[in-house]
Structures are given as C-alpha cells and as structure tokens.
Amino acid sequence: MKIGELAKATDTQVETIRYYERIGLLSAPGRSAANYRIYDPSHRSRLSFIRHSRQLGFTIDDIRSLLDLADHPERDCAEADNITTRHLRQVEAKISHLTRLRDELVRVSGRCRGGLSSDCQVIETLADHGHCTAKHE
Amino acid sequence: MKIGELAKATDTQVETIRYYERIGLLSAPGRSAANYRIYDPSHRSRLSFIRHSRQLGFTIDDIRSLLDLADHPERDCAEADNITTRHLRQVEAKISHLTRLRDELVRVSGRCRGGLSSDCQVIETLADHGHCTAKHE
DNA sequence: GCTTGACCCTGTAGCAGCTACAGGGTGCAT
DNA sequence: ATGCACCCTGTAGCTGCTACAGGGTCAAGC
Incomplete structure (x- = not known):
C-alpha cells in the first residue's frame, strides 16, 4: 500500500509516518518505480502498535523499547x-x-x-x- | 538589581528572564555602564505576575492578555x-x-x-x- | 599588579513530537 | 492536454524554556 492508504488505515498523518521513518521508529519500506513508499502488512501492524502506544501517552523512547521487546520473544516480559x-x-x-x-x-x-x-x-x-x-x- | 538577583528573588532562571525579554513579555530594563541589565521593583512585580501565571498553567499568550488588562484598569474585568x-x-x-x-x-x-x-x-x-x-x- | 572566580553579555542550537510549508515529480481521468 | 490528487525531499515552525560557546566585567585575595 502507498503512504496515503497506510495513513488512512492507521488514522495517522502522512507526515507523521515519514517522521517515524526519519527517526528510525518505523523501518523504511520498499519503493515503487516512481520512488513511492510501498508498505506491507507488517508495516501496518507496527504502525498500529506505535500509534496505540502514543495514544496511551508512551514516549517515543518507551515505544522503541517496547517494539524491541516485541521483536525478541525470548526476553523477559x-x-x-x-x-x-x-x-x-x-x-x-x-x-x-x-x-x-x-x-x-x-x-x-x-x-x-x-x-x-x-x-x-x-x-x-x-x-x-x-x-x-x-x-x- | 542585576539579573541574577532578580532571578533569585522571583525563583526564575536567568536564561528564562532573558527569554521573556526576547519575546517581549518583560520589557527591556536599563543597562549599566558595563551593559548589565538593571531592574527596578516594577520589573520584579511584573515577573512575579508572569511566573505565578505560568505556575497556574496559563500560556504565554494568555499572560500577554492578562498583563495588558492589568495595565489598563479602565477595561472590563x-x-x-x-x-x-x-x-x-x-x-x-x-x-x-x-x-x-x-x-x-x-x-x-x-x-x-x-x-x-x-x-x-x-x-x-x-x-x-x-x-x-x-x-x- | 595579577589572578581567580562569580557574575554578566550575545547568539545559536536543542528538547518532544509532530505539523506545515515550498518546490518539485507521478499517475490517472476527462 | 490538462487538471487534480497524490507522492517526493528538505527545511522551518510550534511551546517554553534550557544549555551551551565564546567572550567581557568586577571585586577579593595574594
């Protein structure tokens, strides 16, 4: 999906998504021939996680740690x-x-x-x- | 009084006082021969007003309006x-x-x-x- | 008379978490 | 061919400070 679709799907501003990529919170997706960002479902769920955490007031740094934990299932909860x-x-x-x-x-x-x-x-x-x-x- | 004394008297950081002057919230005081800011009691009470308002969570813009009212006693409360x-x-x-x-x-x-x-x-x-x-x- | 330290100055950059351009390219419908 | 919605990068702005860097001033103590 393109950035605008992802934005709609996760109720996020397009600029915010690019911002998350810039600060390394959301990994850079692939690009189309026209240099458009193309996202897949894993990006979508990651962004949902981020947005949900932000709605609960977690800082970006907290979210980094939480995502890190989510990525390492063997770590202590x-x-x-x-x-x-x-x-x-x-x-x-x-x-x-x-x-x-x-x-x-x-x-x-x-x-x-x-x-x-x-x-x-x-x-x-x-x-x-x-x-x-x-x-x- | 010099800026450090005013800072102590109003429990404000020196940098914050200069910041208030820069944004036009606190009027620029006179200067000594060595170019030091020299404040008088009216500055002190104005800064107290500002700090007190900030402690109550008013925005800088709100405080601008409130100070303006305080300066115009004929206006409606x-x-x-x-x-x-x-x-x-x-x-x-x-x-x-x-x-x-x-x-x-x-x-x-x-x-x-x-x-x-x-x-x-x-x-x-x-x-x-x-x-x-x-x-x- | 010289140094030390506390104070003062200006100007600029940083914090959090976006948001809002400017100035350009792309893709599809009419 | 043209209009429009969308996409791109890069940079500046928001709030209310705070923190330097790089310099000047002043009084006390030796």
Missing part, C-alpha cells in the same frame, strides 16, 4: 511491565498536579465579580502569590 | 475571567483525558503475569487495539 508501570506513575503524578491546579483556578476565577479590571480579583491574585491557599509549582 | 475560565476548562479536559489514560494503563499493566515477552499481554494489548475497553485518543 517484566521489562514491558516496568515501562508501563513507570509511565502509569507519571500519568498519576500529572493528574494530581493538574487537580491542584484546577482547584486553585476555581478559587481564582470565583473571585471575579465583574466590573473594572482595576478592581479585578483575578489579576490581583495573579500579582500577589500570597493570595493563594496552596503552594503550587 | 470580564476578559480576565474569560481567560481564566477557558483555561480552567482546558485543565479539566486534560484531567479527564489523563484519567481515562490511567484507567487503561492500569488495565494493561494488570495483565502482565511475568514470563516471556512472546506471551506478554502488555505487548499483545498494544499491538491490538481491540483489547481495549474504551476508545482513547
């Missing part, structure tokens, strides 16, 4: 679990950070009573960190 | 509230996205029973989107 668990911890950390952020934003935006920006409590709060309940970084 | 509310919605969307991600990751990593990567359910799941409970983008 624990490695895959390590990557997943580490990633899960990071996602959880992000959630808790954003939750604190959200609480602070609710507090800040609740202060707006309309009127002139000279009296704006939102702007006031941003100017003076002392108005905050919690520390946030 | 509603604009500041709009920016804050919009940002709050985005944070909430991010939280719910990450929460769905987390649930899926818990499900995926729970499948690992150790053993060879050829039997790895983690890798299996990544390869086949059909294993997922929910759709995730």
Whole structure:
C-alpha cells in the first residue's frame, strides 16, 4: 500500500509516518518505480502498535523499547511491565498536579465579580502569590 | 538589581528572564555602564505576575492578555475571567483525558503475569487495539 | 599588579513530537 | 492536454524554556 492508504488505515498523518521513518521508529519500506513508499502488512501492524502506544501517552523512547521487546520473544516480559508501570506513575503524578491546579483556578476565577479590571480579583491574585491557599509549582 | 538577583528573588532562571525579554513579555530594563541589565521593583512585580501565571498553567499568550488588562484598569474585568475560565476548562479536559489514560494503563499493566515477552499481554494489548475497553485518543 | 572566580553579555542550537510549508515529480481521468 | 490528487525531499515552525560557546566585567585575595 502507498503512504496515503497506510495513513488512512492507521488514522495517522502522512507526515507523521515519514517522521517515524526519519527517526528510525518505523523501518523504511520498499519503493515503487516512481520512488513511492510501498508498505506491507507488517508495516501496518507496527504502525498500529506505535500509534496505540502514543495514544496511551508512551514516549517515543518507551515505544522503541517496547517494539524491541516485541521483536525478541525470548526476553523477559517484566521489562514491558516496568515501562508501563513507570509511565502509569507519571500519568498519576500529572493528574494530581493538574487537580491542584484546577482547584486553585476555581478559587481564582470565583473571585471575579465583574466590573473594572482595576478592581479585578483575578489579576490581583495573579500579582500577589500570597493570595493563594496552596503552594503550587 | 542585576539579573541574577532578580532571578533569585522571583525563583526564575536567568536564561528564562532573558527569554521573556526576547519575546517581549518583560520589557527591556536599563543597562549599566558595563551593559548589565538593571531592574527596578516594577520589573520584579511584573515577573512575579508572569511566573505565578505560568505556575497556574496559563500560556504565554494568555499572560500577554492578562498583563495588558492589568495595565489598563479602565477595561472590563470580564476578559480576565474569560481567560481564566477557558483555561480552567482546558485543565479539566486534560484531567479527564489523563484519567481515562490511567484507567487503561492500569488495565494493561494488570495483565502482565511475568514470563516471556512472546506471551506478554502488555505487548499483545498494544499491538491490538481491540483489547481495549474504551476508545482513547 | 595579577589572578581567580562569580557574575554578566550575545547568539545559536536543542528538547518532544509532530505539523506545515515550498518546490518539485507521478499517475490517472476527462 | 490538462487538471487534480497524490507522492517526493528538505527545511522551518510550534511551546517554553534550557544549555551551551565564546567572550567581557568586577571585586577579593595574594
């Protein structure tokens, strides 16, 4: 299949596929006489794997390791679990950070009573960190 | 004060301060005879405002608008509230996205029973989107 | 008076993960 | 023959910094 078909089949942008090839995540396929990339089903499943992993938020580097494991069936599966668990911890950390952020934003935006920006409590709060309940970084 | 002192006072990196000046977020201060940047208290409070807003996750563009409002006390405060509310919605969307991600990751990593990567359910799941409970983008 | 070290300067390149051109070639239908 | 959709390469841009390289300045200590 040509790159556009692969793109449609995997819900990926054409440019993204070429990008994955450039960084060595997806192996270079054969070429047609007109120098068009021609992909086979193995490319398709590999790209699906990559896209799925990206949707789950894995980094490109993580995906490299995961693909490597998938290519070596004799290796220990624990490695895959390590990557997943580490990633899960990071996602959880992000959630808790954003939750604190959200609480602070609710507090800040609740202060707006309309009127002139000279009296704006939102702007006031941003100017003076002392108005905050919690520390946030 | 010199840039290093301002950096310490506002818990900002020196390079970040120069970056803010370069992108026009922080106005260029005067210079000493040796061409050193010399800041006054107004720069300090402006930078505090910026840093505080960044900690709350506002984009540089949002901060530009917020600073603009702070500079024009006769303008309507509603604009500041709009920016804050919009940002709050985005944070909430991010939280719910990450929460769905987390649930899926818990499900995926729970499948690992150790053993060879050829039997790895983690890798299996990544390869086949059909294993997922929910759709995730 | 000379060196050492901490600070300051400019300018540029890098990070992640794409995305968006510009400027060109190919293939098929009308 | 011409139009259009697709393909190619190469490079620059996005966000918000961060990290150099390669140089100047200044005060303290010997």
